[in-house]
Amino acid sequence: MPKVHNWQIGREMNYPYPQAFPRRQFAFVFNINRCIACQSCTMACKSTWTFSKGQEHMWWANVETKPYGGYPQFWDAKILSLMEQANPGNQQWSGRPSNDKKKPYGQFDGKTIYEAQNMLTPDSARVLGYLPTDEEWNLPNIFEDNPVGKRGVKNELDKEGTALPEHKTWFFYLARICNHCSYPACLAACPRKAIYKRPEDGIVLIDQKECRGYRKCVEACPYKKTMYRGNTRVSEKCVACYPRVEGKDPESGGQPMETRCMAACIGQIRMQGLVKMNNDGTWAEDRYNPLYYMVHVARVALPLYPQFGTEPNGYYIPPRWVPRDYLKQMFGPGVDEAIERYSYPDRELLAVLQLFRRSNRIIFRYEIKEGPKVYEATLRGRKVTMYNDTVIAYGQDGKEIFRTQVEEPVHVRPNKHANSI
Ligand code: SF4
Ligand code: SF4
Numbered sequence: 001m002p003k004v005h006n007w008q009i010g011r012e013m014n015y016p017y018p019q020a021f022p023r024r025q026f027a028f029v030f031n032i033n034r035c036i037a038c039q040s041c042t043m044a045c046k047s048t049w050t051f052s053k054g055q056e057h058m059w060w061a062n063v064e065t066k067p068y069g070g071y072p073q074f075w076d077a078k079i080l081s082l083m084e085q086a087n088p089g090n091q092q093w094s095g096r097p098s099n100d101k102k103k104p105y106g107q108f109d110g111k112t113i114y115e116a117q118n119m120l121t122p123d124s125a126r127v128l129g130y131l132p133t134d135e136e137w138n139l140p141n142i143f144e145d146n147p148v149g150k151r152g153v154k155n156e157l158d159k160e161g162t163a164l165p166e167h168k169t170w171f172f173y174l175a176r177i178c179n180h181c182s183y184p185a186c187l188a189a190c191p192r193k194a195i196y197k198r199p200e201d202g203i204v205l206i207d208q209k210e211c212r213g214y215r216k217c218v219e220a221c222p223y224k225k226t227m228y229r230g231n232t233r234v235s236e237k238c239v240a241c242y243p244r245v246e247g248k249d250p251e252s253g254g255q256p257m258e259t260r261c262m263a264a265c266i267g268q269i270r271m272q273g274l275v276k277m278n279n280d281g282t283w284a285e286d287r288y289n290p291l292y293y294m295v296h297v298a299r300v301a302l303p304l305y306p307q308f309g310t311e312p313n314g315y316y317i318p319p320r321w322v323p324r325d326y327l328k329q330m331f332g333p334g335v336d337e338a339i340e341r342y343s344y345p346d347r348e349l350l351a352v353l354q355l356f357r358r359s360n361r362i363i364f365r366y367e368i369k370e371g372p373k374v375y376e377a378t379l380r381g382r383k384v385t386m387y388n389d390t391v392i393a394y395g396q397d398g399k400e401i402f403r404t405q406v407e408e409p410v411h412v413r414p415n416k417h418a419n420s421i
Contacts, residue, residue: 001114004183007282008306008332010095010103014114015309016126016188021281022202024274026180026240027313028262029294029301031356033320033342034269035173037063037144044264045177049239054231057137060238061261063175067326068143068154072136075224076305079113080329082128083307086116091307097334101282101296105306105332112309113185113222127189127220137227147171164380165343167321175269177261178225178238179304179312180204182281186237189220201274202313203240211235222308245274245362255395256362268357274364274396281311288365290352290393291315298349300338302331317342344382351391354404361401363393374407 003012004019045061062071070076084091087110095106113128149156150168161169180197184204187195194210195217197203206217206226211234217226218235226237241259243249249257257263262270273291276284286292294301294315301315318327318335320343327335341349351368368389375386388407395401 005102005281006112006183006309006311007102008105008303008311009108009112009309010100010105011107013112013183013309015183016114019183019281020197020199021182021277021279022197022199023277024200025182025202025277025283025313026245026272027275027291027295027315028177028270028272029291029315029317030175031269031317031353032172032174033317034267034356035063035175036267037065037173038266039063040264040266041175041261041270042140044260045238048241048260050236054229055236057140058227058229058236059140060225060227060236061175061177062140063173064141065144065146065171066174066322066330067148067171068146069141069174070143071140072132072224073139073142074136075132075222076330078130078132079128079222079308080305082119082130083111083113083116086119086128087111093307093333097299097337102280104296104299105302105334108307108332110307112307113220114183114188114309127185129185129189129220129222131215131219132224145171164320165339166323170322172319172322174316175261176223176225176304177259177314178204178240179223179310179314180238180240181313182311183309185220185222185308185310186217186226189216190214191216198242201240201242201245202277203242203245204237205239205242206235206237208232208234208236222305222310223312252361255397257360258362262357263360265357271356272362274362288367290355290363290366293348293352293366298341298346298352299334300342300349302334302338305330306332344379344384347385347387347389350386350406351389354391354406355393358404359393359401361393361395363401364396365394365398367392367394371405 001014002018004015006013050058091110116128117125147169158168161167194207213233226235228235244257247254258272262272278284300317371388374388392403393401
């Protein structure tokens with residue numbers, strides 16, 4: 001099997017095909033601290049792409065409640081358990097998070113789904129995976145809002161449950177779409193080569209004419225983001241709203257637009273980007289691209305289950321109130337540093353966090369114009385200062401998309417409208 005470099009796990013790994021990278025990669029950052037599980041994203045996707053016969057159970061975008069929720073049920077616990085069975089006691093990280101772009105989170109010394117594949121029967125042995133049962137696909141919202149208590153019991157509450165940094169009673173919402181992975185497991189597993197990754201933006205698509213519905217992709221994707229459609233007998237998956245990314249949406253004026261799930265996000269948790277890639281698969285330096293900044297400079301956004309080995313292009317700002325061991329299993333060893341930076345944001349991070357959801361256009365660059373100091377306080381024993389800086393977003397064409405300020409403007413309703421709607 002060819003060797004490829006996976007920077008998220010800090011080492012070379014096996015992958016069925018030689019490494020090849022798109023010119024730009026579709027990627028996104030979700031800030032979990034802000035998600036309210038309104039499911040607007042879920043419904044925006046559903047009503048755009050999967051409303052027809054045979055697509056009832058397809059939720060290309062979903063929001064699940066951790067730790068118990070999942071779609072399909074227990075997708076992550078099941079694949080983690082298979083990986084552990086394949087390599088008992090050795091699914092460990094070594095080293096420490098650092099500025100080394102080839103191994104920013106240290107090194108994962110365990111086996112990825114490509115290296116643990118011999119757990120499966122020989123004829124499907126390219127990727128370690130499993131096919132969920134029909135029951136596991138039945139209930140997209142099962143365990144919604146179910147908290148876990150300090151002893152891991154469902155719905156158990158604790159009187160001290162609301163003190164940061166960690167809550168003794170906790171749950172959180174995990175919004176998910178296909179990660180358009182750099183080393184997609186769905187693509188690796190497809191015996192028909194019906195799945196491909198577009199060289200222009202790294203979006204992973206299934207060629208419906210080539211697919212014969214073997215469901216190897218469904219079995220292989222550790223995130224369970226390819227789904228089988230019974231009435232057409234082919235698989236389907238998130239298409240990253242590629243007409244919008246291409247600038248073909250009539251609203252876009254020819255410029256790249258964010259996907260429907262991003263654009264619909266009420267909680268303003270989502271930001272999508274197109275990041276420039278180096279020949280070795282690392283991200284090319286692009287200091288003022290907001291995604292590059294959050295992943296590689298501020299380092300507040302982390303990949304989802306990097307140990308799977310697919311190099312997902314979905315990044316998450318982890319929730320502050322959740323026990324760290326749980327988060328480290330989910331987002332890797334960079335969790336402590338990410339939460340620290342997010343909890344005490346510096347001037348630039350505070351400004352960049354204002355860019356979420358002010359426009360449907362993809363932001364390619366930002367610029368900050370300094371404003372006056374507006375706030376100073378002590379937060380959990382540390383001094384914080386806030387400046388009312390202006391942050392300006394630019395599109396692919398270099399033109400300004402919008403500008404916004406750190407301090408939200410307050411509009412006072414005139415007296416004459418006091419009781420009117
Ligand atoms: S998340 Fe799954 S479906 Fe999406 S590219 Fe990765 S392996 Fe394929
Ligand atoms: S629309 Fe945004 S806030 Fe609402 S559930 Fe989806 S990700 Fe969360």
